[in-house]
Amino acid sequence: MADDKRGEDDRKGLPNDEAALSARLQRLGDRLATANRHPENVDSTRTAADASAYARGFRMSTELVAGVIVGAGLGWLIDRWLGISPWGLIVFLLFGFAAGVLNVMRAAGVVREQSDRLKSK
Numbered sequence: 001m002a003d004d005k006r007g008e009d010d011r012k013g014l015p016n017d018e019a020a021l022s023a024r025l026q027r028l029g030d031r032l033a034t035a036n037r038h039p040e041n042v043d044s045t046r047t048a049a050d051a052s053a054y055a056r057g058f059r060m061s062t063e064l065v066a067g068v069i070v071g072a073g074l075g076w077l078i079d080r081w082l083g084i085s086p087w088g089l090i091v092f093l094l095f096g097f098a099a100g101v102l103n104v105m106r107a108a109g110v111v112r113e114q115s116d117r118l119k120s121k
Contacts, residue, residue, distance in 0.1 A: 059107060063103040063104050063107055064101065064103070064104050065100070066100065067096045067097065067098075067100025067101070067103055068093065068096045068097050068100050069096070070096055070099075071092045071094070071095050071096015071097065072089060072092065072093045074088075074092045074096070075088045075090065075091060075095075076088070076089050
């Protein structure tokens with residue numbers, strides 16, 4: 001019977017947890033409304049972040065491609081010099097690929113350089 005009297009004034013009688021949650025929700029709504037009013041700031045930040053990501057991706061792809069090309073070139077030169085075609089090209093192409101992957105991992109910060117490892121010991 002007392003449940004039938006629920007109305008608009010129920011918010012005033014909320015327990016502390018629910019009142020605090022309602023207040024936090026209201027503050028969050030206000031902050032979101034304020035943040036959505038200034039989209040020009042978001043666009044300039046996103047553009048700078050995208051340019052930085054493109055530059056980093058381009059650097060990593062260049063590291064990989066350069067390793068493979070240098071390995072293939074050295075392998076081809078060794079094949080011509082020693083006459084062991086195609087083994088020098090195959091072996092040094094694999095070495096170039098491994099070196100390119102290692103360079104990409106260093107550029108990404110996954111693997112530290114040897115001088116950094118020696119300093120930390």
